[in-house]
Amino acid sequence: xxVQVREGAPSGEAExxxxxxxxxxxxxxxxxxxxxxxxxxxxxxxxxxxxxxxAHTPPGKLFRAxxxxxxxxxxxxxxxxxxxxxVGAESGHVASLVHDDIIDGDDTRRGRPAVHTAFGVGDAxxxxxxxxxxxxxxxxxxxxxxxxxxxxxxxxxxxxxxxIDLCRGQSLETELHGSGRFDHxxxxxxxxxxxxxxxxxxxxxxxxxxxxDPRQVRALGRYAEHLGVAFQIRDDLLPYTSSAxxxxxxxxxxxxxxxxxxxxxxxxxxxxxxDRAVIEAALSGIGDPATARADLSDVLHRTGAVTATAGWARxxxxxxxxxxHALPVTASRARLAGYAxxxxxxxx
Amino acid sequence: xxVQVREGAPSGEAExxxxxxxxxxxxxxxxxxxxxxxxxxxxxxxxxxxxxxxAHTPPGKLFRAxxxxxxxxxxxxxxxxxxxxxVGAESGHVASLVHDDIIDGDDTRRGRPAVHTAFGVGDAxxxxxxxxxxxxxxxxxxxxxxxxxxxxxxxxxxxxxxxIDLCRGQSLETELHGSGRFDHxxxxxxxxxxxxxxxxxxxxxxxxxxxxDPRQVRALGRYAEHLGVAFQIRDDLLPYTSSAxxxxxxxxxxxxxxxxxxxxxxxxxxxxxxDRAVIEAALSGIGDPATARADLSDVLHRTGAVTATAGWARxxxxxxxxxxHALPVTASRARLAGYAxxxxxxxx
Numbered sequence: 001x002x003v004q005v006r007e008g009a010p011s012g013e014a015e016x017x018x019x020x021x022x023x024x025x026x027x028x029x030x031x032x033x034x035x036x037x038x039x040x041x042x043x044x045x046x047x048x049x050x051x052x053x054x055a056h057t058p059p060g061k062l063f064r065a066x067x068x069x070x071x072x073x074x075x076x077x078x079x080x081x082x083x084x085x086x087v088g089a090e091s092g093h094v095a096s097l098v099h100d101d102i103i104d105g106d107d108t109r110r111g112r113p114a115v116h117t118a119f120g121v122g123d124a125x126x127x128x129x130x131x132x133x134x135x136x137x138x139x140x141x142x143x144x145x146x147x148x149x150x151x152x153x154x155x156x157x158x159x160x161x162x163x164i165d166l167c168r169g170q171s172l173e174t175e176l177h178g179s180g181r182f183d184h185x186x187x188x189x190x191x192x193x194x195x196x197x198x199x200x201x202x203x204x205x206x207x208x209x210x211x212x213d214p215r216q217v218r219a220l221g222r223y224a225e226h227l228g229v230a231f232q233i234r235d236d237l238l239p240y241t242s243s244a245x246x247x248x249x250x251x252x253x254x255x256x257x258x259x260x261x262x263x264x265x266x267x268x269x270x271x272x273x274x275d276r277a278v279i280e281a282a283l284s285g286i287g288d289p290a291t292a293r294a295d296l297s298d299v300l301h302r303t304g305a306v307t308a309t310a311g312w313a314r315x316x317x318x319x320x321x322x323x324x325h326a327l328p329v330t331a332s333r334a335r336l337a338g339y340a341x342x343x344x345x346x347x348x
Numbered sequence: 349x350x351v352q353v354r355e356g357a358p359s360g361e362a363e364x365x366x367x368x369x370x371x372x373x374x375x376x377x378x379x380x381x382x383x384x385x386x387x388x389x390x391x392x393x394x395x396x397x398x399x400x401x402x403a404h405t406p407p408g409k410l411f412r413a414x415x416x417x418x419x420x421x422x423x424x425x426x427x428x429x430x431x432x433x434x435v436g437a438e439s440g441h442v443a444s445l446v447h448d449d450i451i452d453g454d455d456t457r458r459g460r461p462a463v464h465t466a467f468g469v470g471d472a473x474x475x476x477x478x479x480x481x482x483x484x485x486x487x488x489x490x491x492x493x494x495x496x497x498x499x500x501x502x503x504x505x506x507x508x509x510x511x512i513d514l515c516r517g518q519s520l521e522t523e524l525h526g527s528g529r530f531d532h533x534x535x536x537x538x539x540x541x542x543x544x545x546x547x548x549x550x551x552x553x554x555x556x557x558x559x560x561d562p563r564q565v566r567a568l569g570r571y572a573e574h575l576g577v578a579f580q581i582r583d584d585l586l587p588y589t590s591s592a593x594x595x596x597x598x599x600x601x602x603x604x605x606x607x608x609x610x611x612x613x614x615x616x617x618x619x620x621x622x623d624r625a626v627i628e629a630a631l632s633g634i635g636d637p638a639t640a641r642a643d644l645s646d647v648l649h650r651t652g653a654v655t656a657t658a659g660w661a662r663x664x665x666x667x668x669x670x671x672x673h674a675l676p677v678t679a680s681r682a683r684l685a686g687y688a689x690x691x692x693x694x695x696x
Contacts (some may be wrong), residue, residue, distance in 0.1 A: 046514075048519035099477060103470035122451035125473060126518045129447060132480050133511030140505040149497035156504060158487035163481030164396075170474045171396035 013061050015342030019335050026069065029079055033065045036087045051127035055115050057280035064089040065338065068206035071220045073332040077210020081146040085155065085209055088138020090201045095131030096166065098124055101294060108255050147209040155205045162201035169194025176260050182268040187260065188229065196228025219326035223336065226323060230316035230344045237309055240297045252289035255282055255296060259269045262312060267305035275299050317344045363690030367683050368414065370536065377427055381413045384435045399475035403442045403463050412437040412546060414686065416554035419568045421680040427559020431496040433503060436486020437550045443479030444514065446472055454601050490595050495557040503553045510549035517542025524608050530616040535608065538578065544576025567674035572673060578664035578692045583655055584609035588645045589660055600637035603630055603644060610660060614655035623647050665692045
């Protein structure tokens with residue numbers, strides 16, 4: 001299978017929408033997730049409800065909800081049993097964005113003020129907490145939607161474990177930040193925890209709630225893990241290949257936060273003393289972030305790190321696609337492959 | 349039943365320990381909760397594990413875990429089915445403390461640096477999130493401990509709903525802060541959400557997981573709600589009746605954060621223009637917090653607000669005790685009554 005990462009492409013939103021549009025059933029389910037999210041905090045005048053509604057507006061591309069629904073379909077189950085969990089998956093994702101934006105000092109999200117910008121840090125912490133609780137409220141609702149109690153408990157175990165992994169990954173990123181350790185292995189470990197854990201939770205939950213067997217659940221877990229890594233690597237590249245308008249957040253976040261992203265690690269290892277000094281200065285947090293990003297971008301392109309990083313994304317994309325072979329041949333399986341290609345950015 | 353709040357008493361920790369010591373079974377279960385909490389993050393060198401272990405050290409009085417276990421016993425069920433949820437209840441409580449201390453700018457907790465003081469705000473947000481996820485991991489573990497899957501799902505629904513209520517209460521407190529609304533009803537509504545919700549989650553969970561019938565679950569929920577209100581009213585009084593050393597946190601937190609606590613509301617309503625001006629100045633956040641606390645304490649004592657507030661605590665204590673009548677007469681029921689009296693501070 002030959003897959004090429006299209007450098008500088010937006011994040012595959014159009015491809016994702018195109019794939020969903022192919023299935024009337026899926027389109028209906030995703031519309032229902034969107035409408036339930038829009039209604040979830042409506043009609044409640046409280047500050048908490050206003051913050052949670054703000055965090056869900058505009059809705060994202062609902063990638064985790066789509067993965068959850070598609071995993072339910074891929075094991076031949078009834079996706080409606082898993083629908084409340086799909087709504088919850090989006091709440092959990094948005095919770096992590098609300099807290100991340102505080103931690104990273106990112107003032108805008110999806111082209112508008114982040115929750116902490118609009119409501120203050122203290123209240124935004126509380127809003128993120130509520131969205132985590134709402135993730136679990138969604139899981140509980142799957143029982144009434146038709147999932148067996150044992151399946152809901154199995155999904156609860158997966159989601160709570162993956163949630164802790166997500167936190168492990170975020171803390172590990174802080175540890176790396178100060179360490180100056182430019183190595184791939186630690187990076188991949190961090191990304192598996194920080195980004196892939198919620199993808200894994202979504203896919204395993206969808207498969208579990210819809211009655212998938214253990215082999216299918218494991219296959220979708222592997223798919224999700226590799227997809228998550230590929231997705232994060234792609235995300236690492238965006239500040240150096242896209243404009244802020246496309247990404248919807250300031251593309252200086254990674255340099256401001258001194259993040260040891262994969263392109264930075266690759267460039268550092270490939271560089272001589274002069275370029276290493278440029279990289280370290282750019283990540284030091286001293287000086288203008290936009291200039292730092294431009295300096296770093298120059299080194300990353302010049303040393304071939306951008307191209308090499310795209311190669312790593314392709315590699316994990318191939319792993320994700322291979323994991324799908326354990327599933328029955330269905331339109332869902334084909335779309336899961338398509339989502340992975342769209343997320344990483346397929347060459348057309 | 350005649351119950352008197354003992355003004356200036358410590359928070360009933362000794363009475364609580366005395367009640368637990370009466371039952372060998374309960375002592376063993378609480379010791380096991382303590383030991384599982386101590387072991388939960390041990391042996392993992394990650395920053396996340398170090399933060400979570402820090403948050404759990406020294407252990408608190410495990411009041412929510414004890415309520416959960418005792419509720420399981422009170423409905424005649426096997427408390428071991430609910431034990432992992434009791435560990436989880438403590439994780440959820442500690443999560444709320446970690447985030448609260450950030451929000452309130454309280455730098456110490458349990459006589460040592462708060463998590464955000466020791467590790468920074470960003471990482472402390474992540475640690476609190478992990479502890480919320482760990483609350484749910486504990487719930488999931490109840491299945492293997494013997495609780496039926498349907499019971500675990502019912503408990504999941506209760507805990508996730510109560511978690512959102514907790515967040516509603518915290519946001520409502522912010523809204524009140526700026527409003528200058530000195531009324532009891534809004535205060536009680538806020539406290540039912542902010543403080544009583546987690547007590548309710550603990551008691552209802554214990555009853556549900558151990559197989560209690562709906563009437564017993566409701567009775568324990570009512571008990572917990574009234575207990576939570578009484579407990580918070582008592583907590584509101586502490587800065588004006590105890591020293592910081594007894595409370596384990598700086599007793600200026602409420603004035604620094606301009607909190608409309610019950611004694612403040614009562615004093616404000618009972619005061620003339622001069623004392624109202626003193627109250628409003630003390631809560632304005634301008635000037636030295638220790639002086640503001642002392643000025644406020646003077647007004648609260650002089651206007652009889654401290655005594656009146658203690659009366660409110662007694663009233664909710666009576667409601668809590670009345671709710672227990674719906675349960676079978678057992679040693680657990682008697683201890684639940686004792687916990688309520690100890691928490692509010694019984695006159696001896």
